[in-house]
Every structure is written in structure tokens, then in C-alpha cells.
Amino acid sequence: MKFRDAIEKRCDVKRFDLKKPNWRKVVRAVDAARFSSSAGNHFAVRFILVTDESAIDKISKSCQQDFISGSKCVVVAVSDPSSLIRSYGDRATKYCELQAGAAIQNFLLGLENEGLVTSWVWYYVDEEVKRILDIPEGASVQGIFPIGGKTKVSGKAKRNAKLENVLFFGKYGERKMRPKTEVTRDSV
Numbered sequence: 001m002k003f004r005d006a007i008e009k010r011c012d013v014k015r016f017d018l019k020k021p022n023w024r025k026v027v028r029a030v031d032a033a034r035f036s037s038s039a040g041n042h043f044a045v046r047f048i049l050v051t052d053e054s055a056i057d058k059i060s061k062s063c064q065q066d067f068i069s070g071s072k073c074v075v076v077a078v079s080d081p082s083s084l085i086r087s088y089g090d091r092a093t094k095y096c097e098l099q100a101g102a103a104i105q106n107f108l109l110g111l112e113n114e115g116l117v118t119s120w121v122w123y124y125v126d127e128e129v130k131r132i133l134d135i136p137e138g139a140s141v142q143g144i145f146p147i148g149g150k151t152k153v154s155g156k157a158k159r160n161a162k163l164e165n166v167l168f169f170g171k172y173g174e175r176k177m178r179p180k181t182e183v184t185r186d187s188v
């Protein structure tokens with residue numbers, strides 16, 4: 001799949017086919033996450049691949065989002081600042097969260113490239129998910145991803161932010177790119 005196609009086609013999907021996705025594809029998507037940017041080159045994000053139905057059911061309950069239990073494969077992204085604290089002190093947790101976002105985007109594009117779909121779920125009872133998956137105390141869950149194959153209803157019309165609202169030139173809020181030198185009648 002071409003780079004730009006993966007970016008534009010990726011979208012949040014909560015209705016996927018109920019077959020178990022090929023775990024090798026999911027592993028390849030996680031592999032893509034490793035190539036994301038990380039503060040000080042300490043990659044502090046971990047991905048847990050969960051296929052046990054009872055664990056998926058418990059995770060789904062802790063998120064209070066039923067569609068999760070329809071998935072046969074759930075990935076949970078976890079950030080662990082312990083290796084960053086020595087270098088970055090108070091900033092480690094923030095760095096870890098930013099890093100997790102970058103890693104997760106690679107993972108999402110990796111899934112898209114493999115023809116799989118998911119939804120980034122961030123609403124859950126943190127302590128419960130940590131208990132179900134034995135996640136260490138200092139680590140944080142950065143997203144729960146129920147994964148499935150595409151169906152006919154998987155895609156949806158996307159409302160993406162407009163470029164003119166996203167890109168400023170020179171200063172915050174400046175929507176026009178000013179030429180380096182103003183051309184006037186006199187300067188010609």
C-alpha cells in the first residue's frame with residue numbers, strides 16, 4: 001500500500017468481521033511501531049497482544065464498550081516511563097505519552113497496510129485493565145485496540161480538519177505565507 005493511501009484510508013472502525021485476524025499481520029503492525037521517534041532513543045512503549053476470550057471480555061467490561069468483546073484480538077498499548085526517568089526526571093511521563101502517540105500512529109498505519117481495522121479506545125478503568133494484564137504500577141495504558149477484518153460497512157465518510165485551519169505561517173494564527181521581500185511597483 002502506498003504511504004499516502006495508508007494515511008488517508010486509516011479510519012476508526014467499531015464494526016469489523018468476527019473472524020480471528022491473522023496474528024502475523026498484527027505482529028507486523030506492532031513491528032512498525034518500533035520505528036517511531038522516541039525521546040533519547042529509549043523506546044518506552046509496549047504492546048500486549050490479547051487473544052484469550054475471557055480476558056477480552058473483562059477488558060471490554062472495564063471499558064464499558066461492548067463492541068470490544070466482538071473482537072478476537074485486542075492489542076493494549078502501554079507506556080512505561082521507568083527507563084526515561086533517570087534522563088528526563090519530571091518530563092519522562094510526558095515524553096512517554098508523546099512517544100506512545102507516535103508509536104500508536106505507526107501501529108495504526110501498519111494495521112491499515114495489513115487490511116485490518118480497529119478503534120483507538122481510551123476510555124477504561126485504568127486499574128482494572130492493569131490488573132487483568134499484569135501491567136506494572138508505574139506504567140500507563142495508552143490505548144486499547146480491538147482488531148478485526150474490514151467489512152462492507154467498515155469505511156465511513158471522514159471529517160478531517162482543513163489544512164488552512166491546521167497550518168500557520170511564521171506566527172500562530174497566520175494563515176497566509178508572506179513573500180520574503182514584498183514586491184512593489186518601485187522595486188521592479
Ligand SMILES: Cc1cc2nc3c(=O)[nH]c(=O)nc-3n(C[C@H](O)[C@H](O)[C@H](O)COP(=O)(O)O)c2cc1C
Binds near residue numbers: 010011119121123158
Ligand atoms: C486519544 C483517543 C481516545 C479515543 N477514545 C475512544 C473511546 O474511548 N471509544 C471510542 O469508541 N473511540 C475512541 N477514540 C476514537 C475516536 O473517536 C476516533 O478516532 C474519531 O472519531 C476520529 O475518527 P478517525 O480515527 O476515523 O479519524 C479515541 C481516539 C483517540 C485518538
